[in-house]
Amino acid sequence: GAVVSQHPSRVICKSxxxxxxxxxxxxxxxxxxxxxxxxxxxxxxxxATSNEGSKATYEQGVEKDKFLINHASLTLSTLTVTSAHPxxxxxxxxxxxxxxxxxxxxxxxxxxLTVL
Amino acid sequence: xxxxxxxxxxxxxxxxxxxxxxxxxxxSMFDYFLWYKKYPAEGPTFLISISSIxxxxxxxxxxxxxxxxxxxxxxxxxxxxxxxxxxxxxAASQQxxxxxxxxxPGTSLSVIP
Numbered sequence: 602g603a604v605v606s607q608h609p610s611r612v613i614c615k616s617x618x619x620x621x622x623x624x625x626x627x628x629x630x631x632x633x634x635x636x637x638x639x640x641x642x643x644x645x646x647x648x649a650t651s652n653e654g655s656k657a658t659y660e661q662g663v664e665k666d667k668f669l670i671n672h673a674s675l676t677l678s679t680l681t682v683t684s685a686h687p688x689x690x691x692x693x694x695x696x697x698x699x700x701x702x703x704x705x706x707x708x709x710x711x712x713x714l715t716v717l
Numbered sequence: 718x719x720x721x722x723x724x725x726x727x728x729x730x731x732x733x734x735x736x737x738x739x740x741x742x743x744x745s746m747f748d749y750f751l752w753y754k755k756y757p758a759e760g761p762t763f764l765i766s767i768s769s770i771x772x773x774x775x776x777x778x779x780x781x782x783x784x785x786x787x788x789x790x791x792x793x794x795x796x797x798x799x800x801x802x803x804x805x806x807x808a809a810s811q812q813x814x815x816x817x818x819x820x821x822p823g824t825s826l827s828v829i830p
Contacts, residue, residue, distance in 0.1 A: 605760075607760065645761070645820045647819075647820075694760045694761070696760075706751070706763070707763065708753075708760035708762065708763075709760050710760045
Protein backbone atom coordinates (compact mmCIF):
# COMPACT_ATOMS: atom_id res chain seq x y z
CA GLY A 602 0.00 0.00 0.00
CA ALA A 603 0.87 3.65 -0.16
CA VAL A 604 3.50 4.82 2.29
CA VAL A 605 4.16 8.20 3.79
CA SER A 606 7.45 8.76 5.52
CA GLN A 607 7.92 11.46 8.12
CA HIS A 608 11.30 12.59 9.41
CA PRO A 609 12.55 13.05 12.06
CA SER A 610 10.42 10.92 14.32
CA ARG A 611 11.76 12.66 17.41
CA VAL A 612 13.47 15.99 17.80
CA ILE A 613 14.55 17.97 20.81
CA CYS A 614 15.55 21.56 20.38
CA LYS A 615 16.31 24.65 22.39
CA SER A 616 13.81 27.45 22.70
CA UNK A 617 14.24 30.00 19.94
CA UNK A 618 15.58 27.62 17.31
CA UNK A 619 13.76 26.42 14.21
CA UNK A 620 12.93 22.83 13.42
CA UNK A 621 12.04 21.34 10.05
CA UNK A 622 9.90 18.22 9.68
CA UNK A 623 9.70 16.43 6.34
CA UNK A 624 6.81 14.45 4.94
CA UNK A 625 7.37 12.28 1.88
CA UNK A 626 5.00 10.14 -0.13
CA UNK A 627 7.18 7.21 -1.12
CA UNK A 628 5.27 5.47 -3.87
CA UNK A 629 2.69 7.93 -5.07
CA UNK A 630 2.41 11.56 -5.98
CA UNK A 631 0.48 13.73 -3.59
CA UNK A 632 -0.75 17.06 -4.83
CA UNK A 633 -2.33 17.62 -1.44
CA UNK A 634 -0.81 17.00 1.94
CA UNK A 635 -2.13 17.88 5.36
CA UNK A 636 -0.39 18.76 8.58
CA UNK A 637 -1.94 17.90 11.93
CA UNK A 638 -1.03 18.50 15.50
CA UNK A 639 -2.15 16.25 18.29
CA UNK A 640 -2.55 17.56 21.78
CA UNK A 641 -2.66 15.11 24.68
CA UNK A 642 -6.05 13.40 24.97
CA UNK A 643 -7.43 15.41 22.08
CA UNK A 644 -8.17 14.76 18.47
CA UNK A 645 -5.97 15.50 15.55
CA UNK A 646 -6.10 19.21 14.86
CA UNK A 647 -5.73 20.16 11.24
CA UNK A 648 -3.15 22.91 10.98
CA ALA A 649 -2.94 23.48 7.26
CA THR A 650 -3.53 22.06 3.83
CA SER A 651 -0.50 22.00 1.60
CA ASN A 652 -0.91 22.01 -2.17
CA GLU A 653 2.04 21.40 -4.45
CA GLY A 654 3.26 24.57 -6.05
CA SER A 655 1.04 26.96 -4.16
CA LYS A 656 0.77 28.52 -0.74
CA ALA A 657 -0.56 26.46 2.10
CA THR A 658 -4.03 27.09 3.45
CA TYR A 659 -3.95 27.54 7.20
CA GLU A 660 -6.75 26.78 9.60
CA GLN A 661 -8.08 29.52 11.79
CA GLY A 662 -5.87 30.17 14.77
CA VAL A 663 -2.72 28.68 13.25
CA GLU A 664 0.12 31.17 12.83
CA LYS A 665 1.41 30.86 9.30
CA ASP A 666 4.58 32.80 10.10
CA LYS A 667 5.38 30.39 12.89
CA PHE A 668 4.51 27.17 11.09
CA LEU A 669 6.00 27.49 7.64
CA ILE A 670 4.80 24.91 5.15
CA ASN A 671 6.43 24.26 1.83
CA HIS A 672 5.20 21.74 -0.75
CA ALA A 673 7.98 21.97 -3.30
CA SER A 674 7.32 18.73 -5.14
CA LEU A 675 4.62 16.12 -5.57
CA THR A 676 6.29 13.88 -3.03
CA LEU A 677 7.59 16.26 -0.37
CA SER A 678 6.06 18.73 2.05
CA THR A 679 7.93 20.33 4.92
CA LEU A 680 6.77 21.95 8.13
CA THR A 681 9.17 24.36 9.78
CA VAL A 682 8.44 25.45 13.32
CA THR A 683 10.20 28.79 13.59
CA SER A 684 11.50 30.25 16.84
CA ALA A 685 10.16 27.28 18.73
CA HIS A 686 8.89 27.65 22.28
CA PRO A 687 8.03 25.02 24.88
CA UNK A 688 4.33 25.39 24.11
CA UNK A 689 5.08 24.21 20.58
CA UNK A 690 6.08 20.83 22.00
CA UNK A 691 3.66 18.38 20.50
CA UNK A 692 3.15 15.45 18.16
CA UNK A 693 3.00 16.59 14.54
CA UNK A 694 1.55 14.30 11.89
CA UNK A 695 1.39 14.70 8.14
CA UNK A 696 -0.85 12.94 5.70
CA UNK A 697 -0.96 12.72 1.95
CA UNK A 698 -3.91 12.30 -0.35
CA UNK A 699 -3.44 9.43 -2.74
CA UNK A 700 -6.07 10.70 -5.10
CA UNK A 701 -8.69 8.68 -6.85
CA UNK A 702 -12.33 8.21 -6.01
CA UNK A 703 -11.77 6.93 -2.51
CA UNK A 704 -9.89 10.03 -1.40
CA UNK A 705 -7.90 7.98 1.05
CA UNK A 706 -5.40 9.61 3.30
CA UNK A 707 -2.16 7.98 4.24
CA UNK A 708 -0.43 9.17 7.35
CA UNK A 709 3.16 9.60 8.31
CA UNK A 710 4.43 8.08 11.52
CA UNK A 711 4.41 11.41 13.29
CA UNK A 712 7.14 13.59 14.77
CA UNK A 713 7.49 14.25 18.47
CA LEU A 714 8.85 17.76 19.02
CA THR A 715 10.16 18.71 22.44
CA VAL A 716 11.25 22.28 22.95
CA LEU A 717 13.39 22.84 26.02
CA UNK B 718 -18.70 23.30 16.95
CA UNK B 719 -17.71 19.69 16.46
CA UNK B 720 -18.84 18.35 13.12
CA UNK B 721 -17.76 14.82 13.96
CA UNK B 722 -18.45 13.49 17.43
CA UNK B 723 -17.39 10.41 19.26
CA UNK B 724 -19.18 10.64 22.55
CA UNK B 725 -17.43 7.76 24.25
CA UNK B 726 -13.85 8.72 25.09
CA UNK B 727 -13.04 5.18 26.17
CA UNK B 728 -14.36 1.65 25.91
CA UNK B 729 -13.31 -1.63 27.53
CA UNK B 730 -14.22 -4.96 26.01
CA UNK B 731 -13.36 -8.54 26.88
CA UNK B 732 -11.27 -10.42 24.36
CA UNK B 733 -13.42 -12.35 21.95
CA UNK B 734 -16.45 -10.12 22.40
CA UNK B 735 -17.72 -7.45 20.03
CA UNK B 736 -16.42 -3.88 20.20
CA UNK B 737 -18.79 -1.19 18.97
CA UNK B 738 -17.45 2.30 18.44
CA UNK B 739 -19.90 5.04 17.61
CA UNK B 740 -19.61 8.25 15.65
CA UNK B 741 -22.10 11.03 14.90
CA UNK B 742 -21.78 13.86 12.42
CA UNK B 743 -23.69 17.06 11.87
CA UNK B 744 -22.82 18.08 8.31
CA SER B 745 -25.20 16.44 5.84
CA MET B 746 -22.77 17.25 3.02
CA PHE B 747 -20.33 14.59 4.22
CA ASP B 748 -20.45 11.65 1.85
CA TYR B 749 -17.38 9.65 2.72
CA PHE B 750 -16.45 8.28 6.11
CA LEU B 751 -13.32 6.65 7.39
CA TRP B 752 -12.05 4.95 10.51
CA TYR B 753 -8.45 5.21 11.60
CA LYS B 754 -6.61 3.35 14.32
CA LYS B 755 -3.83 4.99 16.25
CA TYR B 756 -1.24 3.56 18.62
CA PRO B 757 0.61 5.90 20.99
CA ALA B 758 3.37 7.97 19.36
CA GLU B 759 2.46 6.73 15.89
CA GLY B 760 0.49 8.20 13.03
CA PRO B 761 -3.03 6.93 12.44
CA THR B 762 -3.47 3.99 10.09
CA PHE B 763 -6.43 3.56 7.83
CA LEU B 764 -8.86 0.82 8.83
CA ILE B 765 -12.00 0.93 6.76
CA SER B 766 -14.16 3.41 4.90
CA ILE B 767 -17.68 3.75 3.63
CA SER B 768 -19.31 5.88 1.00
CA SER B 769 -22.70 7.41 1.61
CA ILE B 770 -24.20 5.26 -1.13
CA UNK B 771 -23.73 2.23 1.09
CA UNK B 772 -24.99 1.38 4.53
CA UNK B 773 -22.49 -1.33 5.35
CA UNK B 774 -18.93 -2.21 4.51
CA UNK B 775 -17.12 -5.24 5.83
CA UNK B 776 -13.43 -6.09 5.90
CA UNK B 777 -12.48 -9.12 7.92
CA UNK B 778 -13.22 -8.51 11.58
CA UNK B 779 -14.14 -4.89 10.91
CA UNK B 780 -17.56 -3.73 9.76
CA UNK B 781 -18.72 -0.16 9.43
CA UNK B 782 -22.41 0.68 9.43
CA UNK B 783 -23.80 3.98 8.18
CA UNK B 784 -27.21 5.40 9.05
CA UNK B 785 -27.52 8.53 6.95
CA UNK B 786 -30.89 9.59 8.29
CA UNK B 787 -29.50 9.54 11.82
CA UNK B 788 -26.12 10.90 10.72
CA UNK B 789 -24.54 8.06 12.62
CA UNK B 790 -21.93 5.47 11.89
CA UNK B 791 -20.46 2.70 13.91
CA UNK B 792 -17.46 0.43 13.73
CA UNK B 793 -17.87 -3.15 14.85
CA UNK B 794 -14.88 -5.30 15.67
CA UNK B 795 -15.59 -8.95 16.17
CA UNK B 796 -14.02 -10.85 17.72
CA UNK B 797 -12.01 -8.25 19.61
CA UNK B 798 -8.34 -8.98 20.20
CA UNK B 799 -5.83 -7.41 22.62
CA UNK B 800 -3.93 -6.02 19.64
CA UNK B 801 -7.01 -3.97 18.79
CA UNK B 802 -6.36 -1.82 21.85
CA UNK B 803 -5.76 1.65 20.42
CA UNK B 804 -7.47 4.95 19.82
CA UNK B 805 -10.00 4.88 17.01
CA UNK B 806 -10.77 8.03 15.07
CA UNK B 807 -13.86 8.51 12.97
CA ALA B 808 -13.39 10.92 10.07
CA ALA B 809 -15.66 12.48 7.49
CA SER B 810 -15.17 14.28 4.21
CA GLN B 811 -16.88 15.43 1.05
CA GLN B 812 -15.54 13.59 -1.97
CA UNK B 813 -16.39 16.41 -4.32
CA UNK B 814 -14.66 19.00 -2.20
CA UNK B 815 -11.65 17.37 -0.72
CA UNK B 816 -10.22 20.33 1.08
CA UNK B 817 -10.07 18.69 4.45
CA UNK B 818 -10.94 15.66 6.48
CA UNK B 819 -12.68 16.26 9.75
CA UNK B 820 -11.74 13.95 12.59
CA UNK B 821 -13.68 13.06 15.68
CA PRO B 822 -12.00 13.22 19.09
CA GLY B 823 -11.31 9.50 19.16
CA THR B 824 -12.34 6.59 21.35
CA SER B 825 -9.74 4.69 23.30
CA LEU B 826 -10.46 0.96 23.09
CA SER B 827 -9.02 -1.47 25.59
CA VAL B 828 -9.43 -5.15 24.89
CA ILE B 829 -8.93 -7.14 28.05
CA PRO B 830 -7.38 -10.58 27.66
